[in-house]
Structures are given as C-alpha cells and as structure tokens.
Amino acid sequence: MGVSGDHKDTARRASSDAQLTRSLYIPGSSWLHRLHPLTKLSYAASTALIVFTAPGGGWSAAVLLAASLLLGMLNGLGRPIWSAFLRLAALGGMLLAVHSLFNPANVTPLVTWGVLTVYREGFSYALLVLTRLAAALSASLLLVFSVHPADLMLALAQAGLPPGAIYLFGSPLLLLPQMQARAEAVLAAQRARGLETEGNLLQRMLALFPTIAPLIYSALMEVEDRAIALEMRAFRSTHRKTSLRRLDDARWQKVFRWAMWIAALGVMLIGIWWRLNG
Amino acid sequence: MAEIDVHDLTYTYPLMQQPALRGIHLSIEKGELLAVIGANGSGKSTLCYALSGLIPHFFRGNMSGTVLIAGQDTQKCPLGVLMQTIGVTLQNPASQLSGVRYTVYEEVAFGLENLGIDPSKMPERIERALGLVGLSGLEGRSPYHLSGGQQQRLALACALAMQPKALVLDEPTAMLDPLGGQAIIDAIKALNQEGATVVIAENRLEWIAEFASRVVVLSQGEIIFDGSPQNILTAPELPRLGVGWTRFTQAAYRGRERGLWPQDRPLPVSLAQATAGFRQVVMERKMAHGLQNGLPTDRADFARSVVDQPTNVDVRLTDVHFTYRDGVRALQNVSLRIDAGEQIAVVGQNGSGKTTLARTLNALLRPQQGEVWVGNRCTALYTTAKLARWIAYMFQNPDEQLFQRTLWDEVAFGPRNLGYPAERIYSLVEKALAAVGLLEEKRANPRDLGFSGRKRAALACALAMDTPILALDEPTAGLDAMETEMLSNVLRQLREQRRTILVITHDIDFVAENLPRLVLLHNGHILLEGGTRNTLAATDEWMASGLHPPHMVRLGNALGLAKTYLTPEEFVDDLSARG
Numbered sequence: 001m002g003v004s005g006d007h008k009d010t011a012r013r014a015s016s017d018a019q020l021t022r023s024l025y026i027p028g029s030s031w032l033h034r035l036h037p038l039t040k041l042s043y044a045a046s047t048a049l050i051v052f053t054a055p056g057g058g059w060s061a062a063v064l065l066a067a068s069l070l071l072g073m074l075n076g077l078g079r080p081i082w083s084a085f086l087r088l089a090a091l092g093g094m095l096l097a098v099h100s101l102f103n104p105a106n107v108t109p110l111v112t113w114g115v116l117t118v119y120r121e122g123f124s125y126a127l128l129v130l131t132r133l134a135a136a137l138s139a140s141l142l143l144v145f146s147v148h149p150a151d152l153m154l155a156l157a158q159a160g161l162p163p164g165a166i167y168l169f170g171s172p173l174l175l176l177p178q179m180q181a182r183a184e185a186v187l188a189a190q191r192a193r194g195l196e197t198e199g200n201l202l203q204r205m206l207a208l209f210p211t212i213a214p215l216i217y218s219a220l221m222e223v224e225d226r227a228i229a230l231e232m233r234a235f236r237s238t239h240r241k242t243s244l245r246r247l248d249d250a251r252w253q254k255v256f257r258w259a260m261w262i263a264a265l266g267v268m269l270i271g272i273w274w275r276l277n278g
Numbered sequence: 279m280a281e282i283d284v285h286d287l288t289y290t291y292p293l294m295q296q297p298a299l300r301g302i303h304l305s306i307e308k309g310e311l312l313a314v315i316g317a318n319g320s321g322k323s324t325l326c327y328a329l330s331g332l333i334p335h336f337f338r339g340n341m342s343g344t345v346l347i348a349g350q351d352t353q354k355c356p357l358g359v360l361m362q363t364i365g366v367t368l369q370n371p372a373s374q375l376s377g378v379r380y381t382v383y384e385e386v387a388f389g390l391e392n393l394g395i396d397p398s399k400m401p402e403r404i405e406r407a408l409g410l411v412g413l414s415g416l417e418g419r420s421p422y423h424l425s426g427g428q429q430q431r432l433a434l435a436c437a438l439a440m441q442p443k444a445l446v447l448d449e450p451t452a453m454l455d456p457l458g459g460q461a462i463i464d465a466i467k468a469l470n471q472e473g474a475t476v477v478i479a480e481n482r483l484e485w486i487a488e489f490a491s492r493v494v495v496l497s498q499g500e501i502i503f504d505g506s507p508q509n510i511l512t513a514p515e516l517p518r519l520g521v522g523w524t525r526f527t528q529a530a531y532r533g534r535e536r537g538l539w540p541q542d543r544p545l546p547v548s549l550a551q552a553t554a555g556f557r558q559v560v561m562e563r564k565m566a567h568g569l570q571n572g573l574p575t576d577r578a579d580f581a582r583s584v585v586d587q588p589t590n591v592d593v594r595l596t597d598v599h600f601t602y603r604d605g606v607r608a609l610q611n612v613s614l615r616i617d618a619g620e621q622i623a624v625v626g627q628n629g630s631g632k633t634t635l636a637r638t639l640n641a642l643l644r645p646q647q648g649e650v651w652v653g654n655r656c657t658a659l660y661t662t663a664k665l666a667r668w669i670a671y672m673f674q675n676p677d678e679q680l681f682q683r684t685l686w687d688e689v690a691f692g693p694r695n696l697g698y699p700a701e702r703i704y705s706l707v708e709k710a711l712a713a714v715g716l717l718e719e720k721r722a723n724p725r726d727l728g729f730s731g732r733k734r735a736a737l738a739c740a741l742a743m744d745t746p747i748l749a750l751d752e753p754t755a756g757l758d759a760m761e762t763e764m765l766s767n768v769l770r771q772l773r774e775q776r777r778t779i780l781v782i783t784h785d786i787d788f789v790a791e792n793l794p795r796l797v798l799l800h801n802g803h804i805l806l807e808g809g810t811r812n813t814l815a816a817t818d819e820w821m822a823s824g825l826h827p828p829h830m831v832r833l834g835n836a837l838g839l840a841k842t843y844l845t846p847e848e849f850v851d852d853l854s855a856r857g
Contacts, residue, residue: 150378188637188678191666214680214681230376231336231361232437236357237394241394243391
C-alpha cells in the first residue's frame with residue numbers, strides 16, 4: 001500500500017508513528033502490509049466463501065490454509081497467527097472430542113480406550129470443520145494483523161461506500177481493544193469490592209454479571225459522547241467528503257480482487273449445484 | 279451585532295419535568311472570553327450544548343426562545359453547517375477522538391474532510407491549528423498515545439482547524455491534572471488574544487480570574503449573576519451556591535473581618551491582587567514581630583501523636599519494584615510505612631506511579647520485587663477479593679463499577695461480598711449514603727445520577743465496606759465546592775474513627791487543607807515524604823516534580839514569608855496573632 005497525489009510528505013509524516021491506535025494491527029512494512037486493504041479483505045472474504053461452499057472434502061480448505069500460513073510466515077506474521085491458534089486450541093480439541101465420541105453418524109470405531117470409542121465418521125467430520133475454520137481464520141488474521149482499521153475504513157470510503165455504513169463496520173474493530181482495557185478496569189473494580197473472580201467455576205459464573213454489566217452500561221454511556229464527537233466534526237455535513245490521504249491501488253491488485261471474487265462465486269455456484277445433484 | 283445572541287432560552291430534556299435552562303438572555307460580543315460557572319447540575323453543560331446547536335439537533339427535548347450564532351438561528355440551521363461557525367469541546371478528552379484516524383495530523387484532518395475542504399489546503403490549516411495549541415511536533419503520534427491534556431488540546435485543534443467564529447468549551451480541564459489543565463488554559467488565552475470569541479464552562483476559579491473578560495453564574499438553570507470577574511468572583515453568594523471562592527478571596531474576606539484587609543479595598547481574585555493587598559500588612563508585622571521566625575506545629579506530627587494504633591493495621595511497602603508488560607517501570611525501590619490511623623496523600627504528575635502504588639496495596643498489581651504488607655498479611659498470599667476485608671478502594675471512574683438497579687443495592691454489593699450479616703449491611707449502607715448526601719436517592723438507579731453523583735456513590739460503596747484502610751483515587755475530580763466540602767467532612771469523620779486513608783490526587787489545595795502527610799512521587803520514585811507542611815516547604819523538590827504548590831503556599835512565598843501556610847484561615851489567624 002502506498003500513497004499517491006501531492007501529499008506524500010504529509011501522509012508520510014502522518015504515518016510515521018509505528019505505535020498506532022490500540023488494535024490487533026501489527027505494524028510492519030512487509031509486502032503483505034503494503035497491499036491495498038481491499039485486496040486483503042477480498043482474500044479473507046473469498047477464502048471464507050470457498051472453504052464453506054466448495055464441493056467435496058476439505059482439500060480446498062487445506063490448500064487455502066497452507067497458502068495463508070505461508071503468506072503469514074513470509075511476511076513476519078507466522079508467530080502471531082500461531083499464537084492465535086494456540087489460544088483457540090482448547091475449543092478445537094473439544095470440537096474434535098465431541099464429534100469423535102458422540103456424532104450421531106458414528107459407525108466405524110477407530111480407537112477404543114475403556115468405555116470411550118473414537119469413531120472415524122465423527123473424527124473426519126470434526127477434522128473437516130476444523131480445517132475450514134482454520135483456513136477462514138488464518139485469512140482473516142492476515143487481514144486484521146496487516147491492515148490498520150483506519151486504513152481499511154479509508155479504503156472503503158475511497159471505494160465509495162456510505163460514511164455511516166463504514167463507521168458502523170469499522171468502529172467495532174477500533175473499539176474492541178478499548179473494550180478489552182475497560183473490561184480489565186471493571187474486573188479490578190469489582191475484585192476490590194470483594195468479588196471473588198479467581199475461584200471455582202461456580203464463583204466465576206456468579207462473577208459474570210457484576211463484571212459484564214458495568215462494561216455494557218459504560219459502553220452505552222460513551223456512545224452518546226462518541227456520537228456528539230462525530231457531530232462536532234461535521235460528520236453529517238452534506239458536503240462531498242474529501243480525503244487527505246489516498247491509498248495506492250495498483251491495476252494488478254484490482255484485477256486480482258475481481259479474479260478472487262469471480263473464483264469464489266464460481267466455486268459457490270458449483271458447490272450448490274453439486275449439493276443439489278450430488 | 280453580537281457573535282452569539284441568546285434570547286429567552288428555556289430548555290427541558292426529554293422525559294424530564296423541570297427545565298434545565300430557564301429564560302436565558304445572553305449576548306456575547308466578538309473577542310469576549312466568557313466564563314460560565316455554577317455548581318454541578320446548574321446547567322453549564324446544557325448551556326454549552328445550546329450554544330453549539332447540539333440542542334435542539336442532537337438533544338431533542340423541548341426548546342423555546344432563540345440562539346443566534348453569527349446571525350444563524352441554531353433551530354433552523356443544520357448542525358453540519360453550524361459546526362463551521364462554532365467549535366466545541368467537551369469534558370472527556372478520549373471520547374472526543376473520532377476513533378477512525380490513527381495520527382494526530384489525520385485526526386485534525388477528519389473534520390476538514392467532512393467539510394469537503396480541498397486536500398491541498400488542509401496542511402496549512404492543520405499545522406496552524408496544531409501550532410496554536412502547542413502540539414507541533416506530535417503530528418505523527420497516535421491520538422490514543424497522548425496524555426489527557428494533549429488529547430484535550432487536540433480536540434481544540436480539531437475545532438480550530440474548521441475555522442469557527444466562536445469556541446464553546448465545556449469544562450475542558452475537568453479531567454486533567456494541573457499541568458495538562460494549565461496548558462489548555464494557556465492555549466485558550468492565546469486564542470482569545472488572537473481575537474477568538476470563547477465561551478468556557480469552568481469551575482477552577484483561580485484560572486477564571488486569570489483570563490476571563492466576563493463571568494456568568496448559573497443556578498438551577500438561570501443566570502443569576504453577569505459581570506466582570508472581579509465583581510462576580512467575590513460575590514458573597516458564591517459559597518452558598520456551591521461555587522465557592524478562590525483561596526485568595528477567602529483569605530482576604532477573613533482578613534477583612536480581623537481588620538487586616540481594608541473595608542474599602544475590593545476582595546482579591548488572583549495571586550497578584552492578594553499579594554499586593556496583604557503586602558503592607560505583612561511589612562508592618564514583619565518589622566514589629568519578626569514574622570519569618572518559627573513554623574507552626576506540623577499537622578502531620580500532631581496526627582501521629584494522637585494515633586494509638588487502634589485497629590492494629592498498617593501498610594508497609596519494602597523495596598517495591600513494578601514494571602508493566604510494555605516495559606514501563608512504574609515503581610522503583612519504593613519503601614513506605616503508613617501507620618494505622620494515618621491519612622496520607624500521594625501526589626505526582628501523571629505517570630509518576632501514584633495509582634500503581636495504590637493498586638499494589640490490595641494486590642490488583644503484584645510487584646515483581648519487594649513486599650507489600652497490610653497489617654501482618656503479606657499481600658502476595660491473598661487475592662484482591664480476600665484483601666477487600668481490610669482495604670476498600672475507590673476507583674477514579676465510577677462507571678467502571680456501577681451495575682445494580684438501585685443505589686442502595688449498589689452500595690450493599692461490597693458488604694454482601696464480605697458476608698456481613700443483614701443488620702450490619704443495612705446500617706453500613708444507610709450511614710454511607712447519608713455521609714455522601716445520597717440517602718434520599720437510595721431507590722434511584724445509580725446510572726441516572728450525574729457524574730459527581732456517581733462519584734459520590736462510588737465513595738459510599740467504599741465507605742460501606744467498613745474496612746480499616748481506604749484508598750481513594752482522585753476523589754475530588756468532578757466535584758464542585760460544596761461536594762468537596764462534603765468529602766472533607768467524610769475524611770474528618772474517618773479521622774475520628776482512626777481509619778487509615780490513602781488519597782491519590784492532583785488537587786494539591788485539597789491535600790494541604792485535609793491530609794496531614796504527603797508522599798510526592800516522581801518517575802516511580804519517592805521524591806519527598808513527610809508532614810504536608812514540611813514537604814510543601816521543600817521548594818526545590820517541588821519544582822523538580824513539575825507541580826505547583828497550593829495557592830496559600832504560593833501567596834506566602836510571594837509575600838516573602840518563611841512560613842508555609844496550608845489554609846486561608848491559618849494564614850489570617852497567624853497574621854492576626856502577630857498584630
């Protein structure tokens with residue numbers, strides 16, 4: 001991604017801070033970072049479409065997962081993607097266990113430990129779902145790790161989307177880290193009032209409402225301030241909006257995006273046909 | 279023609295019975311700097327909303343009368359157009375950020391982009407606006423990595439870049455430390471000197487005295503005084519209205535009662551006026567009695583002498599080091615002992631380690647090195663919830679804890695967690711609510727209270743825990759003069775009960791008047807520690823910390839007195855005793 005027009009100096013200065021707003025974004029200057037945000041958004045969306053609608057087994061998902069992991073590793077994002085997968089490993093393990101043991105379609109025993117029997121059908125199904133989820137997740141992580149939400153919103157605005165819709169789409173990405181910080185503050189405040197949050201499962205369950213409720217209430221109270229802030233900056237002005245920065249969008253990237261969308265829609269249509277006639 | 283013209287404005291918020299503004303008539307000329315003062319709930323913010331067009335476009339409600347800004351009727355003109363005429367900033371610096379731009383430079387550009395300004399003309403406007411508020415050099419920073427004071431100046435720059443005819447600023451210093459607030463005030467003064475019309479709601483009277491050209495006082499939605507700072511800020515009704523007086527006015531008023539301040543001399547509102555007025559008295563007494571000799575008994579020493587460890591709980595920090603995950607070393611080699619029953623203030627600039635220190639006391643933060651003991655308990659062995667039986671903590675932002683449907687249940691939440699019997703909970707909650715003046719509101723939803731009400735609710739929550747130790751983080755922030763007096767009374771009661779109190783604050787005047795011992799933190803180290811008077815007398819260290827001493831200390835210094843006076847009463851009593 002680059003900057004064009006007469007304002008390169010301005011934009012370069014404006015972008016010089018590596019420590020940007022708190023978000024999932026990991027600052028960098030790799031080839032992936034430099035791609036136009038819409039190219040990466042298209043990749044993430046078309047990957048999700050393909051892995052969940054492609055006909056047959058999970059081969060397409062496996063190939064796209066491998067491609068995303070390779071892209072991540074080549075562009076310095078391998079470790080954070082791996083770290084995200086590790087965080088979700090318990091959930092994946094649970095999915096695998098439940099389907100392997102209890103899927104209604106289970107017929108063929110694979111391994112038996114005492115009273116527990118792992119079945120081929122459930123195991124295969126869980127593996128397919130996990131591969132699909134991993135492929136979609138890794139493509140999405142490439143997007144959120146390499147594109148700052150502000151750049152994504154700028155790209156959408158320059159693509160002609162309505163400002164209100166862009167704000168609605170982009171603000172959760174921007175507010176998520178702030179919500180996380182506030183959640184930590186709420187937890188600290190309620191612990192200081194004698195709420196035990198570090199005990200057994202029951203204690204943790206009981207602590208859920210006193211920790212979530214202030215988070216939601218304070219977020220709702222801030223919505224008004226945020227709305228006023230936008231009003232004060234003439235967000236609803238009827239003028240045609242301009243943009244200080246322009247994101248470079250090379251011709252090949254535009255072509256690539258169209259190709260990805262056509263491929264994804266093609267795969268989806270084939271998938272539908274295959275399911276109806278297969 | 280006036281820049282802003284308000285004619286018979288009355289406004290009632292949706293679902294409310296009583297108007298928030300009643301029959302307001304106000305005409306503000308070009309280049310005026312008008313300060314709006316009043317107790318919390320008097321209508322200051324509502325007036326700011328009306329002057330900026332947010333009423334009626336954003337806050338619907340019921341509005342009658344007219345507001346003209348540069349000849350444009352706010353009821354007829356769309357908000358997007360009005361925002362080119364009037365610049366607005368609110369109290370909370372962080373919530374004014376657009377959230378969609380990731381550098382200071384682009385944040386300022388956001389409003390210009392919305393107005394459709396040609397990008398080639400933006401740099402000049404942005405650089406000028408940032409220069410005016412003193413943020414040049416920070417263009418590439420993330421707005422979220424600025425201090426509160428810098429964020430507030432950024433909000434001001436965003437408004438200025440849109441080249442408004444007038445600025446409306448709603449308590450821009452309310453959430454800032456003294457240095458951040460002073461930077462804002464300096465920026466506003468500079469803007470006004472360049473000819474900008476400014477309306478500012480502000481409760482720090484010493485600052486208003488310094489820069490306002492005119493002051494209006496609001497009470498229950500009505501303008502009850504309108505005039506020059508000299509006349510308005512010395513009006514005898516201000517203390518009763520919850521606005522209070524400057525410390526200089528208080529000292530001179532008491533001095534007048536004792537014959538130290540001439541009856542025909544106007545009461546002072548600024549340090550310069552107070553110094554000029556008291557200089558002659560001081561000179562006479564100096565010559566007659568050698569006033570510079572001998573310090574009054576330090577209140578810290580007094581406090582220590584009367585405390586006899588009634589609860590057997592004290593706080594000890596031994597060689598404590600704490601470093602945050604991002605590498606910021608917040609506490610280094612901090613050792614401190616707080617005896618049972620002591621009341622101690624922890625002061626310092628933002629980032630000096632005040633809150634970190636307080637949070638190690640109840641194990642919200644666990645030091646990487648060193649030990650923290652509460653009585654005979656090492657906090658490393660306890661959860662925060664377990665330590666809540668001995669130490670209650672009031673957080674700076676009340677909204678991070680309130681969640682119950684009624685105020686009574688909210689205050690009872692802590693005692694219930696501690697497993698107190700029902701009768702004791704009832705008694706504690708009622709007493710705590712009465713102490714903060716919210717007993718009549720006990721069935722109200724805590725989130726329906728104003729900010730200062732929610733702040734007092736959070737204080738009641740801490741009081742009702744009935745712990746031997748209390749830690750209060752910025753308890754005076756957002757309180758008006760009357761509410762601050764209420765807080766002083768609460769501290770007085772706690773002192774009588776021999777509770778150990780630790781107050782983290784930027785309000786150094788409050789410290790001087792209420793807390794006998796002081797710890798000054800600087801870059802994670804204890805720079806000074808001791809009795810408040812002696813600590814405030816250490817001018818060199820105080821200057822090194824970048825903080826201003828309290829107003830009465832500054833008056834004493836300006837008069838060349840060796841004594842360190844903490845309150846106006848003490849200053850006048852001492853001068854009088856020498857007479």
